Every structure is written in C-alpha cells, then in structure tokens.
Amino acid sequence: MEIPLTPLDFLRRARKLHGLRIGVVDGDRRWTYSEFGARCDRWSSALQRLGVKHGDRVAYIAPNTHAQLESFYAVPQLGAVLVPINFRLVADDFRYLIQHSGATVVCAGADHLAAVESIRADLTGVAHFVSLDGPRDGWLDYESLLTDASASFTRPAIGERDLLTINYTSGTTSRPKGVMITHRNAWMNTVGMLAHWPMTPADAYLWTLPMFHANGWTFTWTVTAAGARHVCLPKFDGPTVFKTAAREGVTRLCAAPTVLIMLASSPAAAKALAPRGVAVMTAGAPPAAVTIQRIEDDLGWSVIQIYGLTETAPAISICEPLPEHQTLSQDDRARIKARQGVELITSGELRVVDDQGNDVPLDGKTPGEIVARGNVVMAGYYNDPEATEKCMGDGWFHTGDAAVVHPDGYVQITDRLKDVIISGGENISSVEVEAMLLRHEAIQEAAVVGVPHEKWGESPHAFVVFKSGQSATADALRTFCRGHMAHFKVPHDFTPVTELPKTATGKIQKFVLRKGRANINAQ
C-alpha cells in the first residue's frame, strides 16, 4: 500500500493523539494541538473561500508567530504552495519575490505592512492582502477571517511530489532563486531529524531560528510530528531567550553560530536564568569550536551540528556523536563538533569530489566540493530550469561548498568555494583563519576575505568585532596568529568594525565586506 509522504500527516497524528496537549505557545497565548489544528482548518477554509486552489502560491512576511506556524499547515492542506519570505529584507526584495513566485495572496505581520503598502501598486497579481496582527485599513484581518470561516474545507488530493513550499535563497551574490520543496522532501527531512535527534511529547522547542529559513530546518513539522511543544518567539535577545526557555521548560532550540555567539556573549546575570541541559542544533555556517565550547561550558547546553542548504530541505549531514568521541578531551570533542559530519540515515548520499568528480582522499587535507544525491534534494528552482540544470543536471546536487574529509569520514567545510582565498598559489580557508581569531581573548566575531594583492594574487584581510570594552592592535593580532598557524594564512590587514553584515539567518555577507574593502582602498 502506498500513501503520499506529506508532513501534513504529522498534524493529523498530533491532533488525534495529543489533542489535549499544549502544542503551541506564543507569548501569553497557548493552544492545544486540537485548537491549533482547528485554527489551521479554519484558515484553509477562509483561503479556499478567497479562491486559493491547488498549486496557487500564498506568500508570508512574518516573524516566528503562531500565525506564521499555522501557515505551514493551512496553505499546504489546500494543495497550495507556501512562500515564506525573509521578513528582514526590504520592500524592493518583497516586490521581486512576490512577483517571481506569482503569489495571489500576501499575508504580513505588523512590522511589514508599511513595506508592502509601498509596493502594493506593483503587485497586480495579488488578489488579497491579509494583516496577521490585527485590523488595518485596506487589508483583510486574519482573526476576523478565521472567525467567519467554516470549520471545514474541501480537502484536495495531494501527491508526495506536489510542491509544498518555495523558499528563496539568501541571494548573497545574485537574485534570490526559488527553491521548490516537495511534500516528500520535507517529510524525509523531518523523520531524519527525529531519527538522529529524537524528540518526544515531553520536549518543548524554542523558535529562535526563523521559520521561513528552509522552514526552520523542518522543525515547523518536526516538533508537531513528535507531539512536542512549539514555543514561538517573534523577537529576541539573549535575556529573552533565557527567560522564555526557563518559563516554558524549553529543552531544544536551533540557532546559527552567530546567534550562539550572541547567547554566549550575554551578561552573566542573564545566563544565570537559562535552564541547564538544553539541546541545541546549529547550522547555517560552520561554527567555531570555541563557540560550541562556550555554549557547553557556560550554559551546560549540548550542541550538535547539521549542515545543508535551502536546496536540500535542508539537512544533508549531521555531526553524529560516536562512542569513541566520549573518551576525547573536551577540546578535541569541541573540535570534532565543529565539523559538518556525515550524511543522515534518510538524506541519501554525500560525497566530496574534485573537479573531475572523483572522491577526494580521506586525509583531512585535500579539498573538494560537497555534492549530494537523495530525497531531501529540492525538485529544482522555480521557473529557472537553467539554474536547476547547472546545479543538479548530472544527478548530483552541487553545493558550492569546499570541504575536506577526515580519516573517519567526517566532512569539514573549509569554505564556500567562492570564499576560498588563493594566496601565492596556496589555498587559505577563511573559516580556519576566523576560527583562530575567535580564540583571541579580545575578539567576539571575525570574518576573513581575500583582497587583491600585487605579489600574492590575493591576501587575507580580517574584519573583527571586539568584545565590549576590549581591543587589540593589528600587530598584536598578527603576532597571535603567527604563533598558531602557517604564516601565509595570517591576515595582512585587520579592520575593526562594530558589527558584521549578515543575512537574516546569520550568514556573514562576505561580498559586502569585499565591496567595503574596495571602498576603503578607493578612499
């Protein structure tokens, strides 16, 4: 017997088996899975009345609220396609993404109504604008529509190859591309998460990671599948995370390394509020070992790393702990935890290949490109067959990430292929230099990029954020680096900055730094 693989089945199960359990918390409001499911059904019903049909696109611009979470069930239940947009972008981006996706309904949170208003005249394909956080002139009101909606709707047949969401890439170098995630893709990633990072109905998950980002690494569905509790958090800083975690009995959260740095750098008084034993999943950029160690030491939390891309829905590797890691020193364990690890049980095959497509040796030294093949890989880029062909036309998805493979098979990213610095014919991993800088006592964050150099072709240039009240001279930093790494890798120059430019998900935008460097040079 075959029934479609769809994450919608997880809500069916949660409503049936955990109907009376609190499923969703958002500030002071809380809903059982039964109530949450009923709200999703009403929203499906309202959207159906607004004319949304199988295959139609519904766009959202909203932070981590219960309404955003509801969209991950209400829209796909209609066979429609959810387009969760990065709410940290600007009006011009919103215009492009809404137009490119062909969304006919746009739903926005309070902070984003004005931006949408400013481009509304251009959005001629959009039939309905919905305000998620309360009534607003010229907008349909989410809660009123829910109240007026029927409790049931006509459920269309949904196949596992149907589109579930379109997620736009962060577009650090070019126009964002629309990643087509199918029901099967998301189902597969969810069960993979559960097989490697098991959750139970006793768990509470804190929404620090944006839901729109590769659908919160599938936790929009994973938490529901486990019958665990979603704790929404639309805005946060360190103290809010710690206070909410303590109040709601949080046991799990996901966070990019930059968020981990932010948490680890919170005042001691705030950190004292944090519950112990929270399990943290990190991804989005290679975390430095020292970041992992600070979180584990200061907070008593445990960190596991996954790796993937929006195009892989997203996880294609996990830094799975092995029995033999238990006997390592804490330092060595943190060093291993900073690796991207091995393919998941459900994610298919992962390889690191040279430019002839041959596997690189397992020597921890020879870099290649990470490629993947499996059921978590997207169906393709929306309306962009050329880009699709380019990245997966040979049957393998090419990540564009450069990595080495250690003798135990653990993959470690050395850089984005385009961020590798080539100096005097030597490859320099910017990630490695950054990890070294983070070991300096005065440095909170660092980013290293290659800049043109007359003699060496490129030379490494570091941008550093100092810890509050601390600093160091370029000479001191240079000496520190020379004491710990090959001299050709040591940055030639150091630029202190107050913060690093980042994407919404915490990825450092190195192209902005390169441009900035060029401007500095030009002055």
Next chain:
Amino acid sequence: MEIPLTPLDFLRRARKLHGLRIGVVDGDRRWTYSEFGARCDRWSSALQRLGVKHGDRVAYIAPNTHAQLESFYAVPQLGAVLVPINFRLVADDFRYLIQHSGATVVCAGADHLAAVESIRADLTGVAHFVSLDGPRDGWLDYESLLTDASASFTRPAIGERDLLTINYTSGTTSRPKGVMITHRNAWMNTVGMLAHWPMTPADAYLWTLPMFHANGWTFTWTVTAAGARHVCLPKFDGPTVFKTAAREGVTRLCAAPTVLIMLASSPAAAKALAPRGVAVMTAGAPPAAVTIQRIEDDLGWSVIQIYGLTETAPAISICEPLPEHQTLSQDDRARIKARQGVELITSGELRVVDDQGNDVPLDGKTPGEIVARGNVVMAGYYNDPEATEKCMGDGWFHTGDAAVVHPDGYVQITDRLKDVIISGGENISSVEVEAMLLRHEAIQEAAVVGVPHEKWGESPHAFVVFKSGQSATADALRTFCRGHMAHFKVPHDFTPVTELPKTATGKIQKFVLRKGRANINAQ
C-alpha cells in the same frame, strides 16, 4: 530529486561511515561493517553467477546466523526477492512454501538439510541447493561459493515498489499466505523504529527474535541503519541470553511475551549475570502487565511494546511513553505498557472500527476491529489476489484483531476476532482472563479458549502451565478468578498442561487447544 527508498541504502551508509566498526558478531566470529558488506557483495556475485536475476525468489531456512543476516542484503541487492522461511516448520510446510514462492535457490542451515533432502524430489523448480553451515554431499557450499566469487557484481536498477521479501504468515487457521513486502515498506518501518526507539553506533542488539519473522521486526535493517552491532544467536535459553548480553555489551533486544516469560522464569543465578538497563521491544501477542513488571523489576530492563502483523511490515502501533505516565504508580505504568498504544510517526493511520466502519468511542470498553492505512502495509499476498482483496480491498488493511480505545487514544487488543469468547451474549476477552490467571502465584503461562456450551453457547476453558514445583486445584483457581473479575468471565474448566502449543514466534496456537479440548471431550 527522488531516489528509491530501500533498506539497502542503510548498508551503503554503514560501510562508508562505520566500515571499521564491528557490525556483526556470531559466536566467536566478528566482522566489521566493511567485511560484512564485502561478504554480502560476494554472495550477490555468486548468486548472479548461479543465474539469479531481478524478481527471482531465493528461499532460506536458517536460524539467526550471520549467513541469514547476509541474505537480507545479498539477495535484494540483485533485485531478487528473499523468502525467509520459518525454520521451526516441518518438511511438508517447506515443500509448500518453496513451491508456492517459486524459489529457484534454497539455502538451508545444518539442522534443516535433512528435512529439505526428504522433499527434494518434489522441488523441481529449484535449480540450486546451498548448505550454509559447511560442505555437504549434493549441496553447494556457502563459504566455498563466497571464496570463489568475484568481489563485485552487476547492480540492477531497483525501484522502491519492487518486492524485497515474501514472508509467510504463521497460518494458524489456513494455508500460510505470502506477504509481499516492498523496499519502501521496509525502509518506512526502519525509520519509524529509529524515530521512536532511537539507536546509535554505541548500541549492540541481541538477535533473540527470529530474523525470518517479519524480518525481525525490520531490525535486520534497523541495526545497520544505526551503525549499531548485530549479535547473532542461533539457539538460546535464559542463561545463554544473559551470558551473551553481558559478554557483548548488549543494550537492545526484541522478544515475544512468551520469551519474556521464559527469561523472567530463569533461575536467579542466571538472571544475576544479566547486564542492567537493556531496552526490550516486545510484540507478537499482547503481553500481560505482570510479565512486563517482572522483566523490569527482576532484571532492571525497560520494556516497550509495538503491535503489528507480518502484513504491516510489521509495526502499526507503539506504546509510546508519555510525560504524564511518569507520575503513575509502577502498577499503573505496567498496565499502560501492556496496551498496544498509538500509531507510529511513519506508519500511517490506525483506527478501531465497528462493523459499519465507524470509529468506536474512546471509552476503553467498546470493542471494534483494528484497521490500518499506510506505507508499511504490504503490497498484497503473493499470487493470491482474492485474499488481498478481502483484507485490504477497501483501502484499509483489516487486522482481524479486536480492540478497545482508551480515552487517551491508546489502543488495547482484547482478542483476535476469532478468539473472542461469546458466552450468554457477553463478549469475553481471552486475553483479559489470561492476564488475570498470570497474577496467580502458581501459574507460569495460561491460554483461554471458548468451548461449546449447551446453555451459554460458549464457555471459557483455561489451559495452564504451573511454575516448577507448584500447582493449584481447579476450585482454587476458580475462586481466585471470582475474586478479581466478573463471574461470567471465569473459566468453567481448567486443564493443566506441561507446555502450550506455539508458533515459531511464540504465538499460542489456540486452534490446537480447541482441537485438543474437542478430543478430550470425545474420549
């Protein structure tokens, strides 16, 4: 991107990531995953040379040895279909199953060569007979074939809907039926097991459950998927289990309730050898709460129950522990653990319906039939479209098990539909009466069947096995029962027996008892 869901991918991953880890132990012999995988490849290669092609059937009659385990990869790698036969059957059964499956190769363990010899003349469709445990005249020798085989073979394309195994039902009432399990079925069950009962490379799994039985509840693949260690055990009693578990650092095993009773009834000196903290999965028949309690108290092991049938590959429910169970008394917890529970995250939908197909109320009282719909349900019965249509023609697989649903949604089997005793218009659950009898201090095992009764239509009749050196009169047992349950449920008669007739997997064969009772009456 879509690649076929197949449990073969788990071996690919284990070889790559856990190649140097011991994967399989059988007595004094042990193989790394790399060595085990190489043996599987050689056997695939040898079978290919013997002419086995995609779709061909290869039958095995063997206990839990490494060779049997190898078959679960070597045969399907060719796109061929494994037919693992219950080795506790007799020559007549072997003839029927080999002929019905159309197997062209038969592989047998040492203890079963003679039985196959005795019917060999009838097996005209079989081209090759393979002795698994050493050379034998007139048989091909497994190890010699492996040694002579090439290290590689031609891998055919395999689709997820392709047949993986044919597993014959125990046939308690009629000729066994061939359950067609697809690659997708088995893959699905494996990841479901891991999501609910997570295993890691640090785990060692003891093979007490026969591998042939619904493919060892998918643990033939699940253990490999986790990179954990298979510990084979071809024959066992209590002391062997405890000794092997201690020697190999066993952390997991599966066992039918009758095996649990056997373990719990072992001498104290043997039990003292057992490692603490082993996690046990039980299924195959509803276990009594007292059995679970004895295993947990005496051995310090923890028991979880799953439920399913060969036709469901096999798990369609799991008695998932909930946070609120933690605060219950040990008695109440054991009572809940004796329930069959709720559908797995990956197993699809499970319902209990009346004969109009409506869900029964969640009152813990109203019985209905368990039906299931999901990706673990078989493709159908081999060469038996009529039986297939009968059990799943309406889109739901009908289990033939009668159950109630408790207010928390947990399903509890009251009986096989055909084993329900109807006495004076009242339904009596034989399982309930048996659980009560097991609470009597003198009783080790019990089975209750309905026998014809002039006045009441049927009356309950109990067959009991006393603990060594103990006994009780029928009157005493009757009084005990009357003190604890409705009088109409109390057995009218008690027959002491030295053992109960059982299927190879520990299911009590009530039809044998009914026939026995009829014979007693006839004498």
